[in-house]
Amino acid sequence: MNFLDTKPKVYFKTFGCRTNVFDTQVMMSNLKDFEITQNEKDANVVVINSCTVTNSADSTARGYINSLNKLPKKPRVIFTGCGVWTKGENLFKEEKVDSLFGHSEKENINELLKNDERFFTAGDLEHIDETIVEEFVGKSRAFIKIQEGCDFRC
Numbered sequence: 001m002n003f004l005d006t007k008p009k010v011y012f013k014t015f016g017c018r019t020n021v022f023d024t025q026v027m028m029s030n031l032k033d034f035e036i037t038q039n040e041k042d043a044n045v046v047v048i049n050s051c052t053v054t055n056s057a058d059s060t061a062r063g064y065i066n067s068l069n070k071l072p073k074k075p076r077v078i079f080t081g082c083g084v085w086t087k088g089e090n091l092f093k094e095e096k097v098d099s100l101f102g103h104s105e106k107e108n109i110n111e112l113l114k115n116d117e118r119f120f121t122a123g124d125l126e127h128i129d130e131t132i133v134e135e136f137v138g139k140s141r142a143f144i145k146i147q148e149g150c151d152f153r154c
Helices: 018-029 055-070 088-093 103-114
Strands: 009-014 045-050 076-081 099-101
Touching: 009 018, 018 045, 018 076, 018 103, 045 055, 045 103, 055 076, 076 088, 076 103, 088 099, 099 103
Parallel strands: 009 045, 045 076, 076 099
Antiparallel strands: none
16 A cells, blocks of 8 residues: 555535535545545645526635635636536636536546546536435535526526
8 A cells, every 4th residue: 555645635615505515515425536625725626516596606606716816726626516507618718717517527527637638518407416425524414405407596
């Protein structure tokens, strides 16, 4: 066993509804080659699970993206959630985020994060998760998900 090999650390920042909280847990459950950190300053990668239904959630997510530039070690910034469909293209073109992926790709997060190139994978709005979340990292209560994805009508 080689103790010098450390996995890249991933920090998750979730904005919006409880569906997004659950979706973040789905992504955490599918990470195999990365370590989850609860401290963004330690992260090599920050995954932002966005909400775009309200202006407040939108502006808060944009503010958070900008704040990551002030960290001592700038992480790779990955954007996901319903904001991909409304704000993603501009964030990607303006190079505010390194990569982004849509709702239907969240179960592929491990492979996506291993890709060192910038990517924009919007996916589709019809996907239904197959992941069973067995542990809610950083939460004292679990959620039961009754909706898949975002219909932009919260």
